[in-house]
Amino acid sequence: MAPLLPLSLLDPDGDLYVFGYGSLIWKPGFAYAARHPALLHGFHRRFCLWSREYRGTPDCPGLVLGLDRGGACRGVAFRVPAAEAAGVLAYLDAREMIGDHYQRRRLPVRLLDTGAVRQAVTFVANRRGQAYCREMTPERAAVAIARGSGRMGPNRDYLLNTVTHLRSLGVRDAALDRIAALLPAALAG
Secondary structure (H helix, E strand, C coil): CCCCCCHHHCCCCCCEEEEECCHHHHCCCCCCCEEEEEEEEEEEEEEEEEECCCCCCCCCCEEEEEEEEEEEEEEEEEEECHHHHHHHHHHHHHHHCCCCCEEEEEEEEEECCCCCEEEEEEEEECCCCCCECCCCCHHHHHHHHHHCEECCEEHHHHHHHHHHHHHHCCCCCHHHHHHHHHHHHHHHC
16 A cells, blocks of 8 residues: 655645755656756755765765755756655655755745746755754865765765756756866865
């Protein structure tokens, strides 16, 4: 029997929308009916969470992206039919709600190809969690990312895959581009 999904997580159109801003863009891991370029206001994409398992280790942590307060973020909104929504949400919770990294939220996103506003589930950085890092210069982030490697592979692959897939959407994220440009120097340091 499929787990029950709180109706409050569905958009008024009856379907589930999931906003991806990092690895969900290039590796969603679930089936969806539609994929839309989307814009979320009030949050920006940032390497603000230490990863001691997926992209690093306890001795050499990497960094992963989170949505942090302020600004705006372009990403992707996946539309999942209501019949599949509970299973997709269970998968996402198992993937994203490890430890205290994220808080699952339902936030309005604008679908850039249609102009429609949909209520989407997304995962916001938990600013009170132990993994949250407040101050992170691009140089310090590049060092952590260059050195980090965990169960899901090298941290640099996570960064570079995200940059590549954002560019395929026509998105240039200046903060991520800066960190990526610093990677070779970070390896030497």
